[in-house]
Amino acid sequence: MRKTTGKLIIGLVAILILTICGWFYYSGVMERSAVSSDINPISYEAHYAMITADENSPLWNAVYQSAAKEAKADGAYLEYMKNDSMSDYTMIDFMKMAINAKVAGILVQGNGSDALKAQIADAKSAGIPVVTMMQDSTDSERVSFVGVNDYELGKTYGQEVLKHVTDNTKNILVLLDKEKNQEETSLMYTQMKDVIIRGVGDPPIYSVSSQLVSSENTFDSEESIRTILLSDNRPDILVCLNETNTESAYQALIDYNMVGKVQLVGYYQSNIIFSGIENGIISFTVSVSADELGKQAADAINEYKTMGYVSNYISVQLEVIDSGNVGTYKTEPSDSGGDSSVQ
Amino acid sequence: MYSKKSTAKRDTVCWKDSITTRLLLAFGATAFIFLVVNILMFIQINNTIGRIDSVYSSNVSLNQLSAALGNVQDNMLSYLNTRGSDALNEYYRSDQEYTDLISRLNQKTTDSERDLLEENIYNMSNTYLDRTRSTIQAKRGRLIETYKMTYAETAEMYGYINTDITKLNNLLFKKNADSYQALQQTLRYMELFSLGVLTAVAVVMMFILILLIRSITRPLAHLAGTANKVSRGNFDVTLTEPAVQDEVGVVQGAFNGMVRSVNRYIDEQKETMEEKLRMNERELMMEAHLKDAQLKYLQAQINPHFLFNSLNAGAQLALMEDAEKTNVFMEKMADFFRYNVRKMSEDTTLGEEIEAVDNYIYILNVRFAGDIHYTKTIEDGISGFATPCMVLQPVVENAINHGLRDVEGEWKISLGAGKTGDGILITVKDNGIGMTKEQIRSVLNGEKVPDKKNPNSTGTGLDNVIKRLELYYNKDNLLTIKSEGKDKGTTVEMNLPDQK
Known part of the structure; x- marks a missing residue:
């Protein structure tokens, strides 16, 4: 009887343990499931907003990642205001929403429009500092601009193009973005041209010209580039100043069997562009450091919030990517969608 | 248990x-x-x-x-x-x-x-x-x-x-x-x-x-x-005590108790049977001793029937010749021998035993011209007490033959009988030569063989009386002999328990 009772107790204890283990296992499954998500979100002291013209661009997403990380280090959450399938808001709408939502600061991709300047002014009157990125909104009430100096950009392109000029180079064509600020684009182009011309002495053995290409959609860009490449006055070096034009030109050179006949110079970084560099079709590409851009922009807002002032202009370094260093960039994001450009 | x-x-x-x-x-x-x-x-x-x-x-x-x-x-x-x-x-x-x-x-x-x-x-x-x-x-x-x-x-x-x-x-x-x-x-x-x-x-x-x-x-x-082993008659099984006192345990306990009771009953039956056997054996032995006594008696008396018939004839002759004393003597002789012959194998009463002693003393007094002074003190109401036959007369005869025969002077025999707590006490006392302790021990142990050649003996010795008393009552030490020494007389006591 005593033995039987002992076995009975052991059996009951075994069942009890089994039940408790099952309970905890099941609770663990519940915790891991979507039902239990968002249970412990991290709280922040401040709420910033980031607004860009094309929120799907890998460049801007990389900038956001860097800026958000920097903001988080200072106790702030950076919200990237994006359209989804239900909305089709403009940057101006997002500015208004951010101001209405009383965010603590705004990072915005600048442009020369008056509407944006007005929103920057409204934000300021609401006590919200605005930092422009990549492109400035000149004469606005933004507290700082973080981006590329057009003069430096033109100079860098000029110096890099010079390295690829040969005795057979007769014609260098720069594709300018039709939608961008012509004043700033002109400054960059002028500087680039000046460096190239001066670099080969006098008289120049080739011509440097520019052509406006619409980049509103890929279709336009591709048609323009096809026309250029198939014309009699085909360039020996083709300089593209945005990602769309670069990728379109790269594909056209392959399609029209012009590899080796035209040297392609691109802008920005994507896996397609990296492939072009590795295949020797794209000579080099120039890009800003997305990490640095995001970090500097977030720091500018934080500094303004802390100190009450910040430098008016914060420069971001340029990066030249060619066949010698493309391997170190290959892990960078993404070849999808988007249109990022310099102006 | x-x-x-x-x-x-x-x-x-x-x-x-x-x-x-x-x-x-x-x-x-x-x-x-x-x-x-x-x-x-x-x-x-x-x-x-x-x-x-x-x-x-x-x-x-x-x-x-x-x-x-x-x-x-x-x-x-x-x-x-x-x-x-x-x-x-x-x-x-x-x-x-x-x-x-x-x-x-x-x-x-x-x-x-x-x-x-x-x-x-x-x-x-x-x-x-x-x-x-x-x-x-x-x-x-x-x-x-x-x-x-x-x-x-x-x-x-x-x-x-x-x-x-x-x-x-x-x-x-x-x-x-x-x-x-x-x-x-x-x-x-x-x-x-x-x-x-x-x-x-x-x-x-x-x-x-x-x-x-x-x-x-x-x-x-x-x-x-x-239970199967027991049903086949094997009661020598190892009984296991129940580990748990549940319903089965109770049944097992009851079964164990039953087996133990049966075993106990069998043991008791065995003991009873053995006791019966022992009793039968004792009865057989007693019968053998009686036969032995009768044999001795018959050896001693050539033909008692002839003898006491002759004595009766003599008594009638004496009566015809007006010899009254002779007549009485002859009748008492005849009664004494008839009692011996008739009662030897049967139980008798104390009264008949005493009467046999009376006859015996009368006969001896005729022989020895009244030298024996016989007295008796019998308590009333005990004459019907059942005793074995021929146990008292041999004791008296023994007292006369061994205690008094060589005594000069008056011979005294006194017989006493009285109730004790669980029976009666019979005392035979003489004023004879007495006995040493060694003699008493020898007689009681049966080592002392009576003198069979003594022509005055009726044939029944003291050792026969002792053994028959022990067999009859299934008890030792019923007869004791006391004597204070030489010429101080001897007292024989028989302590007979009531058989009812």
């Missing part, structure tokens, strides 16, 4: 050991475990459903929020169109309702998309409400341009807020869908878990039941085996 208490304990089933209790415990424990497991499962299911409910309730809240926002916008527009007090009141009411509703939204900045949307809705709603109040104020102040402008702004904000509410609603719906899938998954886990636990419980409980049933049937099988 069990005491009454232990027997009673053995016959009673302790409720703790009872098979009923054990079965109830086993099945009760099973039911309890099943109940607990099911309750735990119900709790988990309720938790899961509760979580889903909470998400759905937030959807419901958002719909209310959207409706309240629409009311604010509609009532503001209504007031702007009509400037009526009812519309104004409705506006204030919807303003208050919306303010209450948005106060429930998250107002802190977190990295949760939901929290962020709620925070944005809350802040935009506050800005929107401020602007609607300004619009109402401007309308009341008839600042037409101002309220037109601010109305346009509120309409724009209304759109922004509604978009965010819709986004939040969609987000929650998406979470609902995820939650539903998660619920399905967790419910599948729950099914497996339940199945596993219930199977394990069933297996364990089956194991316990097997143990329980074996603990009941094993003693029964053992008991059946033992």
